[in-house]
Amino acid sequence: MFVEERQQRILQRLREQGKVTVEELMGDFGVSAPTVRADLAALETRRLLRRTHGGALPPATSLYEPTYAERVGTQPGEKRRIGKAAARLVRPGETVILDAGTTAHEVGVALAARGISGVTVVTNNLPTAVALMEAPGIEVIVIGGLAHLHRRAMLGPLAADFLHRVHADRVFLGANGVDAQVGLTVVDFDAALVKRAMIAHAAEVVVIADSTKICQVAFAQVAPVSVVTCLITDDASLDESVEAALLDAGVGLIERV
Amino acid sequence: MFVEERQQRILQRLREQGKVTVEELMGDFGVSAPTVRADLAALETRRLLRRTHGGALPPATSLYEPTYAERVGTQPGEKRRIGKAAARLVRPGETVILDAGTTAHEVGVALAARGISGVTVVTNNLPTAVALMEAPGIEVIVIGGLAHLHRRAMLGPLAADFLHRVHADRVFLGANGVDAQVGLTVVDFDAALVKRAMIAHAAEVVVIADSTKICQVAFAQVAPVSVVTCLITDDASLDESVEAALLDAGVGLIERV
DNA sequence: AAACACTTTCGTTTTCTTTCGTTTTCGCTT
DNA sequence: AAGCGAAAACGAAAGAAAACGAAAGTGTTT
Structure with missing residues (x-):
């Protein structure tokens, strides 16, 4: 499992279920929490997701997601x-x-x-x-x-x-x-x-x-x-x-x- | 086994299984890691694959315009x-x-x-x-x-x-x-x-x-x-x-x- | 002998984990 | 409702293992 592959899968899960948790990703990919966090941090700098405590959410664009x-x-x-x-x-x-x-x-x-x-x-x-x-x-x-x-x-x-x-x-x-x-x-x-x-x-x-x-x-x-x-x-x-x-x-x- | 032949086989495997690893290719072809890496590097410059740590993935699908x-x-x-x-x-x-x-x-x-x-x-x-x-x-x-x-x-x-x-x-x-x-x-x-x-x-x-x-x-x-x-x-x-x-x-x- | 393909070697980089101190969150008590 | 404490999560740093790139060396073919 390559880094790129893992990050793509994270994005895929995010699209499917609207959120991901660090714990869930640790289990799924068999890597440690800091590794998951590093992935999430990398994806966040590319604005492909938004980190939260315990996981991540899709990027915030208040318009697309009208909590309005x-x-x-x-x-x-x-x-x-x-x-x-x-x-x-x-x-x-x-x-x-x-x-x-x-x-x-x-x-x-x-x-x-x-x-x-x-x-x-x-x-x-x-x-x-x-x-x-x-x-x-x-x-x-x-x-x-x-x-x-x-x-x-x-x-x-x-x-x-x-x-x-x-x-x-x-x-x-x-x-x-x-x-x-x-x-x-x-x-x-x-x-x-x-x-x-x-x-x-x-x-x-x-x-x-x-x-x-x-x-x-x-x-x-x-x-x-x-x-x-x-x-x-x-x-x-x-x-x-x-x-x-x-x-x-x-x-x-x-x-x- | 010629170089060209080996590289074609690498691409074939990539199409079949969606990814290849250096280790796997070493074993299959009976060549050393630097040789495999050289092959992957050559194929990458021709945009036929994307290298990652430990192997390679198919190129980003140019069929679709990349999403925003x-x-x-x-x-x-x-x-x-x-x-x-x-x-x-x-x-x-x-x-x-x-x-x-x-x-x-x-x-x-x-x-x-x-x-x-x-x-x-x-x-x-x-x-x-x-x-x-x-x-x-x-x-x-x-x-x-x-x-x-x-x-x-x-x-x-x-x-x-x-x-x-x-x-x-x-x-x-x-x-x-x-x-x-x-x-x-x-x-x-x-x-x-x-x-x-x-x-x-x-x-x-x-x-x-x-x-x-x-x-x-x-x-x-x-x-x-x-x-x-x-x-x-x-x-x-x-x-x-x-x-x-x-x-x-x-x-x-x-x-x- | 020269060219080519490959391997070996070695220092560097990347990736991941472990560890530890800090921050955040949440449930419980008052 | 507000405050407190434990548990969870976080970030940073250190270290180990794997992979990498470059260069030198080996062997084979022409």
Whole structure:
């Protein structure tokens, strides 16, 4: 057993089981603890893993391994169902825009899981871009612009301008508020600017918003609800009168999942 | 048993069992260890295997493009030193462009480690963008464009066009080849396009290239070396005549680390 | 005799283990 | 919940065994 061989096997185990312990590696390879530690140290300097007490973990890239708000996100089940329903709208060969936010991210994940082919995804959503790059059959175009740490997305005028270069069949748009009178709203201007550009460069506008966003109004207005081709939301507590008001105001279709 | 014959048999065994040891080959062929080692050394220079202590392994599979994680591991020390030296050039308040590639990534990491403030980083390097977003005092502008899986970067005409919106004090540029006559070269046109745009939109051009790139020529030409303000490379095997030729051809400064 | 292939020899390097003192972690007590 | 102590893990250093590279020597072939 050569050193290189052993180190490759360590990486392989790490990929398979997500972690390795010094003790386990000692037993498996029949070498002493300092030897294992030396291997781990060598691999760490090459950034192929992260050492911990007692073993090692895969390298930390907080984005790829979202311990981020996605897990603690409100209503993870609803978001996933909305994402799956939205992904079903996409046909092979289409170009779609994916907005920032965890719900749009779920659309991307569902799209990759479907194994659809020939789809081009345009997105400012960083975790989504990273995830979809790996997916076969999906081309990813990243929207450039100022990277916003907490939103994990590119926002602002540069991002909005970038969208003038592309035209998509469909945009999957998130929003902080969806109200029949006020329209779609978000919490800041930079995001509103980008969303308006997305709407302007897509043939169909699909709004994905869980039930907590309906009838809410946030700070910055994006567009009236009349631009919305389809609204996908979860079933909970969507009043019939609210639904009627939205359809009256120009929403093309409301889908509950 | 001729030398050639023996070496073929070594390769055959390697294919069959995935590894060979010096001891095993000594026994099989009835020759001494130095002879076996000479055979292995000869086969290694022809890239038909990889030597290790005690034997040899098959060459790294060139069927697949090496994964990003694997490329990060090559010459980690040199890249890191180059990255640190490059990061020292940056002053607070500057705007810098960081190219794709692992060496440019190291510049970003070193920049974040310095804790420098008020710096704006413009990059198409996805891992770098993700890493620097977390760094306090650094604003990240992501260059939009088609996301390339293996390079972990945005490339192509969209990315090149995006750069027309920005002007930077400095660009840290990688290259597959740096040659006094031919200039800077890379392996594909999409990358060359972006690099030319980076050069056009930066006041100073700092090329970061480990010693294996010097005097090499790759497929797509980027620019003559006369655009280079500063070349940062590692100390190993940089001939004085080569250095003189580069300086003659218009390189402003060569820094060895 | 010259060229070539191989071996022998020897000093150096690499790899691994053992040992020991220090740090971290975790469970237990208060 | 906070503090304490034992056990585990860690890093560094020293030493032994194996492998390595280079150079000189041997034998065979042409």
